[in-house]
Amino acid sequence: xxxxxxxxxxxxxxxxxxxxxxxxxxxxxxxxxxxxxxxxxxxxxxxxxxxxxxxxxxxxxxxx
Numbered sequence: 001x002x003x004x005x006x007x008x009x010x011x012x013x014x015x016x017x018x019x020x021x022x023x024x025x026x027x028x029x030x031x032x033x034x035x036x037x038x039x040x041x042x043x044x045x046x047x048x049x050x051x052x053x054x055x056x057x058x059x060x061x062x063x064x
Contacts, residue, residue: 001029002029003030004026004028004029005025006025009021010022024050025048026046026061028047029046030042030044031043031044043062043063043064044061044062044063046060047059047061
């Protein structure tokens with residue numbers, strides 16, 4: 001098991017949201033599901049929390 005800490009964001013490139021962006025902090029964990037396989041499967045689970053006054057709620061993230 002490994003701990004993760006990601007900083008991510010997104011910015012609108014065109015339309016009404018052009019130039020507006022969201023920055024979020026995402027803490028989580030990464031687990032090896034099949035550690036003895038030749039190519040082990042990794043599964044990640046984390047949360048996503050916006051920084052600032054953005055209109056984004058916290059999210060749960062799952063990655064394979």
